[in-house]
Amino acid sequence: DAGITQSPRHKVTETGTPVTLRCHQTENHRYMYWYRQxxxxxxxxxxxSYGVKDTDKGEVSDGYSVSRSKTEDFLLTLESATSSQTSVYFCAISETGVSPLHFGNGTRLTVT
Amino acid sequence: ELKVEQNPLFLSMQEGKNYTIYCNYSTTSDRLYWYRQxxxKSLESLFVLLSNGAVKQEGRLMASLDTKARLSTLHITAAVHDLSATYFCAVIGGAQKLVFGQGTRLTINP
Known part of the structure; x- marks a missing residue:
């Protein structure tokens, strides 16, 4: 398996609180992604993200921010969690941006 | 805006039977991916189809791509229970953004 670790694996939080999810890779891949399922x-x-400090929005970016200060880490932050953000979040990496994605094991987030 | 649609979304079939999952996409692309979940669990890559007419096979699964019709198919031959999973197709939109279909949940019954 590609070396991707997501943390935490499960989290329950209350509406209005900030939440940060972490994705860590050991593959030195340039591209990193956050998806929700x-x-x-x-x-x-x-x-x-297509490089350190280079990020762009996807189709459902409202209410989320990201940061990538080093190649191996990609953080997803929910500034003020809402119930609509209850979901399973997957991080993925790609070596070239067109090579197949390798996914982490996911983070199940519940916002009460 | 790129849209990717799969059908059927749910498929229940018997072991030993053949079936096909369809993946249609709305804008031109010459690269299509299939994943299994x-x-x-997480998703794992099954196939990458890189050009019109491309065909890839692994075991009882065969994927093909028709870029002119904007259609990919995933064909299951003589299904076995171990193939029960959700299958996703995905297409690259602009700027290396991968857009996924809704997924097809496949259940194979003895």
Missing amino acids: DPGHGLRLIHY | DPG
Whole structure:
């Protein structure tokens, strides 16, 4: 398996609190992605990064921010969590941006 | 805006039978991916199809791509229970953004 670690694996938080999810890779891949998975929607891209400090928005970026200060770490922050952000979040990496994605094991986030 | 649609979304079939999952996409692309997800697990890459007419096969799964029709198919031959999973197709939109279909949940019954 590609070396991707997501933390935490599970989190329950209250509406209005900030939450940060971490994705750590040991593959030195340039591209990193955050997706959310919800029933009936497949996976939807939140944000992605094409290099250190280089990030861009995906199709569902509202309410989320990201940071990438080093190649190996990509952080996803929910500034003020809402119940609509209850989801499973997957981090993925790609060596070239067109090579297949390798996914982490996911973080199940519940916002109460 | 790129849209990727799969059908069917749910498929229940018997072992030994053949079936096909369809993936349509709305804008031109010459690169299509298939992924598999087991319940409660992450996604794993199955195939990358790189050009019109491309065909890839692994075991009982065969994927093909028709870029002119903007259609990919994932064909399952003589299904076995171990192939029960959710299958996703995905297409690259602009700027290396991968857009996924809704997924097809495949259940194979003895």
